Amino acid sequence: MLGLLLAGSLALTGCGQAMAAENHVRAPIAQTKAKESGLKTAIFAGGCFWGVEAVFSHVKGVKSAVAGYHGGTERQASYKLVSSGVTDHVEAVKITYDPSQIRYDQLLRIFFSVVADPTLRNQQGPDRGAQYNAELAPTSAEQLRVAKAYLAQMKRSGVWDKPIVTDIVRAQAFYPAEDYHQNFALKNPRHGYILRWDAPKVAALKEFYPAVYRASFLKD
Template identity: 90%
Template sequence: MTRVSAGILSLLAAGSLALTGCGPALAAENHVRAPIAKVKAKESGLKTAIFAGGCFWGVEAVFSHVKGVKSAVSGYHGGTQRQADYKLVSSGITDHVEAVRITYDPSQIRYDQLLRIFFSVVADPTLRNRQGPDRGAHYNAELIPTSAQQLKVARAYLAQMKRSGVWDKPIVTDIVRAQAFYPAEEYHQNFALKNPRHGYIRRWDAPKVAALKEFYPGVFRASFLKD
């Protein structure tokens, strides 16, 4: 496995604070280079995709640094609108999963490239109902295609990942049919941008952004997407 340098991780994780929010402070994650997709997405015009990869703060933070991503919204996928509330969802009693809906320009970043980024620096595809320090079905890693083309590419990429040998445990990430998406409360939007010194952000999400920059400098955007 190709991993982010320990120096970057230790520097970003240093000085972490006691945490509230998505989960407790534990050791930082390792990141790997996912394979280049053999099946390329063929799309034009602005497109929307939904990714669930644990706490939505980190998913949004990473995609907000990807060139070609025009918006990234944290929210709740599935379930009902009445229960799309952070306290309820984080309690694990609803049918939602924390997710991020992104709008992207395929002329700048393709869906298959987004998948590679997602599995390289955002989500561990060998974990079910948890990511990082967070536990529960609402933190499951899921691909949520919004078109037939995305579904085709997602299926092909998961199959390719299983054959790649990059991961030493079975790939268990699900492909889930797109349902309703409910934007999360305003204080969750752009959370990493607004709270760079928050303990969870420093320990878990800053290393993900650092890994994006190290692995894929050609698509890395230094400043946060704010919209």
């Protein structure tokens, strides 16, 4: 995320440089449904965590969404180091959700429809580097079962022209990012990166899945 202080600029803003807009697709309805009860947590890495957090903050049934760093070590879990690409972290968001309102398989569908391009490795949108890789980090055997089944279904679906390369990784330590990264889109709605990259993701969520769209931001 370069040029954090250049709010409003489309040259170097937020997580990277302004480029052509992303295409959003309607990912297929999951054939394998998650069977969970009680509040659950899930970890999604899909490029800059601002947009991942912004989208899930607008999903009904999501109770919290925390931007942070997945993997690596606690000592190196800082924006300065992670964004430089010298650590083993990826930018990620840890959410808590109520399966009676939104299932894990539905969260996967949302993620691949409007957040992450599953055909890209070590990049998303304008951002480049392993710290921006799209990854699923299941926190339970049930999430792992559903994630494997859904990625296999995506590969068969023909929705994407290129191979699906999103990784399923072992859930590791998650370190919350600095306070100024939390609820970033809510706090900085006119920031150039938010306008260019993340507001369209939230708009696509509203268009594709109005039944689960929550108009107001989730405030942790």
